[in-house]
Amino acid sequence: MKTRFNAVVTSVWNGFCSLKLAMFILISLAVLSIIGTVIPQGIPPEEYLALIGPTKARLYQVLGFFDMYHSWWFILLLYLLTVNLICCSIKRLPRIWKIVFQPETIMTQSLESSFSSIKTISSKTDVHLLKEKTEAFLQTEFAKPFVREVDGSFHLFSQQAPWCRFSVYVVHLSIIIIFIGAIIGTQFGFKGYVTITEGQSVDRIGVRSGTDIIPGFSVRCEKFSLAQYPNGAPKEFKSILTVLEKGVPVPEYTNVRVIVNKPMTYKGITFYQSSYGNAGQYFFTTTDLEGKNLTDLTMSSNSSATLPDGSSIHVLETTPDISLYSPGLSGAAAQLEIHTPGGNTEQVVVYANHPELNIQHAKNHGKGPVLHYKGEKQAVYTGLQVAKDPGVWVVWAGCALMVAGIYIAFFLSHRRIWVRIQKGRVTIGGNAHKNPASFNLFFDQLSEKYTSHIS
Amino acid sequence: MTSSFLFNITTIADLISMLLFFAFLASRSKALGFTGITVAYAGFLAETVAIALRWKESYDMGVGHAPLSNLYESVVFFSWTIVLIFLLLDLKYRYRVIGAFVMPFALLGMAWAQLGMNTGIEPLVPALQSNWLLYHVVTCFLGYAAFAVACGISIMYLIKANLTESSPASRDGRIADIFPPIRVLDDLNYRAIMVGFPLLTLGIITGAAWANYAWGTYWSWDPKETWSLIVWFVYAAFLHARITKGWVGKRAAWLSVVGFAATIFCYLGVNLFLSGLHSYGGGK
Numbered sequence: 170m171k172t173r174f175n176a177v178v179t180s181v182w183n184g185f186c187s188l189k190l191a192m193f194i195l196i197s198l199a200v201l202s203i204i205g206t207v208i209p210q211g212i213p214p215e216e217y218l219a220l221i222g223p224t225k226a227r228l229y230q231v232l233g234f235f236d237m238y239h240s241w242w243f244i245l246l247l248y249l250l251t252v253n254l255i256c257c258s259i260k261r262l263p264r265i266w267k268i269v270f271q272p273e274t275i276m277t278q279s280l281e282s283s284f285s286s287i288k289t290i291s292s293k294t295d296v297h298l299l300k301e302k303t304e305a306f307l308q309t310e311f312a313k314p315f316v317r318e319v320d321g322s323f324h325l326f327s328q329q330a331p332w333c334r335f336s337v338y339v340v341h342l343s344i345i346i347i348f349i350g351a352i353i354g355t356q357f358g359f360k361g362y363v364t365i366t367e368g369q370s371v372d373r374i375g376v377r378s379g380t381d382i383i384p385g386f387s388v389r390c391e392k393f394s395l396a397q398y399p400n401g402a403p404k405e406f407k408s409i410l411t412v413l414e415k416g417v418p419v420p421e422y423t424n425v426r427v428i429v430n431k432p433m434t435y436k437g438i439t440f441y442q443s444s445y446g447n448a449g450q451y452f453f454t455t456t457d458l459e460g461k462n463l464t465d466l467t468m469s470s471n472s473s474a475t476l477p478d479g480s481s482i483h484v485l486e487t488t489p490d491i492s493l494y495s496p497g498l499s500g501a502a503a504q505l506e507i508h509t510p511g512g513n514t515e516q517v518v519v520y521a522n523h524p525e526l527n528i529q530h531a532k533n534h535g536k537g538p539v540l541h542y543k544g545e546k547q548a549v550y551t552g553l554q555v556a557k558d559p560g561v562w563v564v565w566a567g568c569a570l571m572v573a574g575i576y577i578a579f580f581l582s583h584r585r586i587w588v589r590i591q592k593g594r595v596t597i598g599g600n601a602h603k604n605p606a607s608f609n610l611f612f613d614q615l616s617e618k619y620t621s622h623i624s
Numbered sequence: 625m626t627s628s629f630l631f632n633i634t635t636i637a638d639l640i641s642m643l644l645f646f647a648f649l650a651s652r653s654k655a656l657g658f659t660g661i662t663v664a665y666a667g668f669l670a671e672t673v674a675i676a677l678r679w680k681e682s683y684d685m686g687v688g689h690a691p692l693s694n695l696y697e698s699v700v701f702f703s704w705t706i707v708l709i710f711l712l713l714d715l716k717y718r719y720r721v722i723g724a725f726v727m728p729f730a731l732l733g734m735a736w737a738q739l740g741m742n743t744g745i746e747p748l749v750p751a752l753q754s755n756w757l758l759y760h761v762v763t764c765f766l767g768y769a770a771f772a773v774a775c776g777i778s779i780m781y782l783i784k785a786n787l788t789e790s791s792p793a794s795r796d797g798r799i800a801d802i803f804p805p806i807r808v809l810d811d812l813n814y815r816a817i818m819v820g821f822p823l824l825t826l827g828i829i830t831g832a833a834w835a836n837y838a839w840g841t842y843w844s845w846d847p848k849e850t851w852s853l854i855v856w857f858v859y860a861a862f863l864h865a866r867i868t869k870g871w872v873g874k875r876a877a878w879l880s881v882v883g884f885a886a887t888i889f890c891y892l893g894v895n896l897f898l899s900g901l902h903s904y905g906g907g908k
């Protein structure tokens with residue numbers, strides 16, 4: 170029983186240590202990630218329903234395809250990668266540790282036969298003198314050697330950059346650090362969005378899922394402006410923002426210029442220019458067909474109003490001077506869209522100076538009510554992305570480690586040289602854990618120089 | 625002299641260089657290989673000057689920015705980086721034939737850019753007005769170019785492996801004789817990816833840093849981001865393949881080809897077929 174249990178544990182452990190599993194996970198992550206680039210992520214599935222039909226939509230929903238990068242199976246794969254990485258490192262670390270900290274300092278027969286680069290020099294010089302010379306040579310040309318004497322012959326060993334054996338572990342560790350940073354960000358940070366109309370301030374931040382964040386200060390939009398290139402392409406979106414603590418402007422955060430690619434950070438919360446829009450208000454009155462029962466009606470640019478007969482209306486466009494479009498008429502006008510309870514959509518222009526036309530239109534379409542345009546108050550709002558992410562520096566630290574680790578792993582190598590000095594014969598050999606071709610070149614030059622040094 | 629004239633010269637130089645390398649492949653005349661690389665150098669020089677000129681021209685127009693702001697400029701730059709990596713490889717290892725498998729990529733880019741795209745200099749939209757654009761684009765494209773070279777080398781590997789397996793002594797088998805030895809091709813493939821992988825890593829990191837700086841999220845699973853990660857996973861798999869038994873040789877070469885296909889999809893396919901934040905799309 171016990172041994173079978175042990176056997177299972179061992180095989181699970183070996184599975185988690187294996188590079189085959191690593192290949193499998195990496196390729197699976199690559200292939201599965203494609204799904205989320207084809208199926209739009211994070212949009213309400215209803216919008217997608219029309220495109221793919223209800224059966225498929227249900228299936229995708231169950232499989233988590235509409236938010237696949239947060240689905241249980243994708244996260245599971247990332248955890249598997251992490252476990253695989255940790256197990257594999259644990260298994261291999263002792264061997265690397267030994268190579269770095271307990272090097273074989275004596276050139277044995279088996280070691281000798283494993284060298285790709287080796288050279289034997291015969292010499293009549295005394296072994297002690299040879300030892301002195303070799304020691305000095307290695308010290309200046311390569312690295313300070315360890316010297317051992319065994320049975321009257323001398324063994325010298327020296328190495329360069331043994332620590333770069335650890336670089337792969339640094340790379341792997343950096344992946345885990347990045348994951349930790351990401352988790353800190355999702356646990357202790359937020360991503361939100363605010364719209365602030367010019368001249369107004371907000372003190373709460375809407376987040377995509379969950380309750381609004383109350384940061385404890387408020388932000389006022391003093392002004393929003395849009396600059397264009399001569400060809401009409403957008404050049405700059407600019408908000409002027411002021412931070413208020415208990416309603417009082419914070420001096421260093423007054424009239425801060427925030428543009429795309431230049432955010433503002435206050436108390437760890439950052440505001441990014443992201444969009445803008447019309448926050449104007451439109452004023453109407455409604456009457457019945459006789460012009461009686463006057464009531465006021467105010468609409469903003471992004472909302473609609475419901476009329477007594479159940480139809481809903483919203484403003485499409487307004488102009489201060491209708492004569493530009495309809496010669497003969499004058500004054501301001503608004504173009505509205507009406508959705509009737511019967512499901513029809515109509516467009517109508519209502520005028521400020523021509524109540525008779527407004528009444529005429531209403532009569533032509535049956536009953537009332539009659540709409541009259543009274544004018545507008547223009548305003549724009551600025552749309553700001555708001556984010557707080559205390560994990561981001563952990564992520565950057567991980568990234569820096571990763572880049573440094575990859576660089577060292579690829580371009581530095583642990584080079585070792587052994588020299589054995591016997592009576593009448595000197596053997597020099599070596600190896601490198603990376604890039605054998607360039608080591609061989611290096612070794613040839615080194616051993617050449619060494620030969621002339623000792624002779 | 626204008627930049628657009630020099631870009632045309634570059635396109636022609638890339639074409640001639642490629643044809644010379646093909647002739648070298650067929651004839652094995654060393655002189656042809658030498659002429660091919662010389663013409664490649666000339667084209668590279670012309671393109672370098674052209675890119676610098678275009679940069680200056682944008683300042684003369686009052687919309688000064690690095691010439692990396694739209695699809696045309698990026699394709700031209702991609703071509704430049706491919707030739708750069710190939711020439712560096714040639715300086716170090718002197719395997720000229722590789723040109724026959726790498727110059728076509730550079731030519732394809734230049735020809736498409738010069739013949740099929742609007743070449744006008746445009747002002748920068750607000751989203752691109754940042755120094756991060758330069759760091760991000762340069763690192764990404766240098767990485768992509770190294771992968772292009774690795775892909776060319778892998779194709780040579782696969783050709784040579786197939787020819788020597790199926791008909792070692794026949795005439796066909798000997799076409800690949802002037803290819804570097806199969807072990808060298810395998811090694812060069814690895815070396816090119818060893819250059820590309822850190823650069824792609826830097827490209828992804830600078831992109832994340834920029835996104836964080838401009839929008840407050842370093843990663844939002846936008847299709848372009850995701851595809852760059854897919855490419856990164858494929859090459860990470862390639863690197864580990866070398867340590868795993870049974871995944872070397874042909875399989876590794878195929879992985880390199882698949883990696884480059886994913887790279888090209890990340891660069892172009894995402895803009896053409898998927899939607900997202902990155903604004904190189906739209907082509908014209």
Ligand code: HEM
Nearest residue numbers: 186187188191250253254257337340575578860863864867
């Ligand atoms: C995205 C994830 C990963 C990245 C970016 C990564 C990166 C690297 C890099 C750059 C190297 C050096 C390769 C070379 O020198 O050619 C390496 C080596 C290695 N990796 Fe990974 N790795 C990842 C995941 C894994 C996983 C999951 C395992 C688990 C088994 C693993 C095991 C190894 C091993 C055993 C080595 C060789 C170590 C040695 O040469 O002593 N890696 N990795």
